[in-house]
Amino acid sequence: MLAVIAAALVLAPVTAAEPPFRVPDYVTDNAGVLSQAQRTRVEDAVNELYNERRVRLWVVYVDSFGQDPVGWARVTMQISDFGDYDALLAVATRERAYAFQVPSAIMSQSDATALQRNAIEPALRQRDWTAAAVAAADGLATPGASTGPSSGSGVTWYGLLIALAIFGLIILGLVLWSRRRRRKRREAEFAAAKRVDPLDPNALAAVPIEALDDLSKMMVVDVDNAVRTSESELALAVEEFGTAQTEPFSRAVGSAKTTLAQAFNVRQILDDAVPETMQQRRDLLTRVVVAAAKADRELDAQSEAFDKLRDLVINAPTRLDTLTQQMVDLTARLGPSEQALAALHNQFDAAALASVAENVNTAKQRLGFADQNITTARTSVARPVGQQMGLVDAIRAAESSLGQARSLLDAVDSAGADINRAVAALPDAIADIQNGVNQANGVLQQGTTTHQSELSAARDQAAAAIADAQKNGSADPLGTFTRLTKADAELDRLLASVTEELQTTKRLSRAFDQALFSAQSRVRGVSDFIDTRRGSVGPEARTRLAEAVRQLQAAQDTRATDLSQAIAHANGADMLASQAQTLASNDVAAAQRSYTSGWGGGGSGSDMGGVIGGIIIGNILSGALRGGFGGGFGGFGGGLGMGRSTSFGGSSRSSGRSYSGGGGRF
Template identity: 30%
Template sequence: MTSSLIRGRPRHATARIRVRVARAVVGALVGAGWLMLPVMTVGERDPVPGGAVGPVAGAAAAEHDGTSATDLVMPFVALGVAGALAGYGYLRRTRRARTRTTPGVVSSAPPVPTSLESERQARAALVLADDCVRGSEEELSFVVELFDEETIEPFTHALLAARTELSAAFAIWRRYEEGIPGDQDARRQALVGVIGRCAEAGRRLDAEAPALDRLRGLEEEGAGAALQVAEGRFRELTARTAEAQDTAAELHRRYAPSATAPVTGYVEQAKDRLVFATSRLNEARQAADAQDGARTARHLRAAEGAVAQAGVLIRGVERLSAQLREASVLVPAALTGGEAEIAEARKARSASLTAGESHARLAHADGVLAAVRTELTGGPYDPLDSLRRIARAVERLEVRRSGVVRAAALLVARGTVGEAEDFVGVHRGAVGAQARARLAEAIRALGSDAADEADRAARQARELAERDVLAHGTPYAQDGPTVGLAGAVLGGILLAEDPDAGPPTSYGGPSTRARRHLP
């Protein structure tokens, strides 16, 4: 393994090192030869023939018999070569030391993220996975109208598996927020588990996205049938929107403002989504006539997303109207059931409470029921809130609630969870992880018949989501070239990745949900 420093070195730097080593070796050899040149010339014979050697010459010859020129040259040459090799070896050792990954030496391993960074990554993973699940569910709602259950089973199964992984990730995150586990290493592993579960949810959806595209064939002959389905739902919702507007006006007349607050502005938002859908359906038709498959699929998916969210908004108004009517009928019965519970509590006197606490809670419950009775005859009121107050007052008495009080609590919880689910779904482009986590907790509690817990968690989720939407603002002008563009981005229909607000969200995970980019 090479370090990042070594990997970043240019190739010509290594070449310069080799050239320098070669020059050092050659220079050492040349220098040794230059030093030996005088010694080598001393021992050479006189080229001029001479006479007999005299006594002086004989003495000089005797002196040179002990040391020859060759004997002096070889040691110096060996010394020069040894020095050059030592220099080259030093360079090699230095280079190996830089690339070594033993302890104490800098390696290329990525740094361990801090706790804050890991939490940020976990939050982002939760939001992304939740968006992928919601977007996939929107597209699949159009597919089921064209194909039988057996054909779409792989896609519904993948969506269910992704939703299961996401629920597990939210459960881990919720325990993490509560301080469980307490050990720092275990908490770090919990965050890794959240990210891993979210990645698996996205992987399951990514794996089925290509097959769904082949089944729908929006770029080819399948666009015509898909356009007919989208246009049919569009026409149906257009008629229901007018009815929902009348329903909302009637709710405002009959009930207190708090009763209609959860769906305030929903009809206007539905109209905005439908106007956006109108423009995209027209563009999809034109692209289909021009045999431009990529544009057809892109505009059709945007229109489908807008139609789906308009349906969520209209159903929200219709559901609230039905729940308020049901709550109005249930309030008198809940009052009677609550009075019976108070009477039983007076007889039982919970052993876990002191006399003062028991008396205070009984007095509080009596006061709540009396206030609700007064509201019934005092003009417009909020039936769901009345049921909520009755159920909570009885809950504090720590006695088993009667069937009618329990039914009232479940009605309230279903309504609150549904309202929070709708709001997050049609504003998911701005809603963060905290609101989504509380919503997931509310859904889990409702599934366990923990009505009061579900109601509290859902109300918190709605408050957090509304806060996120207010902080998000409007990045795209309402009076831009495409009416409804801001609402489409806020709702997550468009992914806001391009100057024109980006591609529409499609069935799939992080790798495939934005595949409707134009070439």
């Protein structure tokens, strides 16, 4: 018989108890008793409770508590940092135990007991885990409502029917109101979702999942319509302009169709019979929205160019007239530009005019090419619609040629003024860059900058530019001025960086001196405090002081190489010394209390001072005091010799919060 019992005990299933833990989410199903639909129902009830009363209900399912349910729940709530508006329903499904804890500020004990007895426990007895959580949420949403069976006498059937009718109307009104409220909330969320950047997954992560679903459906429909419309317009454009002119638009439509197909494929996954988790569904919806938005952007990127292409053909006759007039105007400028160029050659060397010497001849070539393309375009315009191949290319070629001819002639007209301006500005430019060279020499002699080699190279380049300007300035004023300004700009940039670096170094040096002085003063003061009270200060304060001294030395060692790090070390030393002072003061205060209480007020103040200061530990503790005060000194010795601070690392304080509810078996 004993063997049978032992075998039964060995073979019996053992459910490991789950210790209290920090609750990660409003619904935590470590027991695995909820389906996805059931979890969603519980989450909806919890969210509805928060929206109505700003009360947070946390629901936890585990296999076993392994201890008193209420105690398990209280520890879990403490670990989870629950506040005055956090309630917990914890259920151990296998050991049939539960706890329902709610702050008294939310629900009274009587209401909590009624809610447990009449709503939560009946559902748990039926193993309807979802109904129990929903009942808890509903009960918290309407505290004080009757949750138990009614009793009484003298109620007529007529009055009962009226009451039931009124109750039914109220329920119907609440249902309609709730549906309307949810619809308006969903509409508001959808409107907000449409304002989010659809190409930003991080922004989409904040959109409620129902609004994200609505957004994905709207976008695939809108983009599909846009793709279909673009395909129709593209077919007409290809017939009118040919494949070469419309190739960018064809590529954009094809890319948009491919991206949209990916979006439709993901929507199919969402709409099939296979359920997804909430996170999987959110990830798929985000992919749909991003893909549809990408396809839409690809079409938008080419829409403006497509419209311009269509307008160019429609307005071709007017455009050609304008180009013809521009050509006449530019042709009239050729003679004056030739005369201006000849005058410049008489005034300046050929090197100064190298950039514009051939401009007039080149402009004549561009005008001839423009005239040829204008003639070709007019021939194309005269053909029927659909046979105007080459029209767009001819118009654009003419426009480009005329633009280049205009730029060439403008350069000739402005060359004289630019060169004369450069000649007038050269002396000031040379003087300015010479000042920069002198300033760079002064900085390089100090040898205190990290830009030493760069600044030296820039100074040498600036000096070379000065020498070149003094030698060749009259032959090529514009080129000389350009080289001067370029060298000056680089030298000024490096000088500005060096100046800022030196100013930063000065500021950091002042900050370091201040931090070092403060840390040294505090470390010295704490060291003196501990030294004169060494008989009562424990190891924690001494450890902090030793680390402060180490940080202080590190600050001084790193000053020459890294001022920022040195300041950090000094500030760290200051903070550690402050902690050491607090710990040491607490130890001394504890020793004084222990001295007074341990000796019953006996002994002189000077004796206590000697003990605390560590002066008479060696002779008196081993002799007269031990005999004179007996066993009472044992506690004092522990308080002084091995005193521990009770402040470092924080303290555990009771919040004073009271709870309603309870727990038990079901």
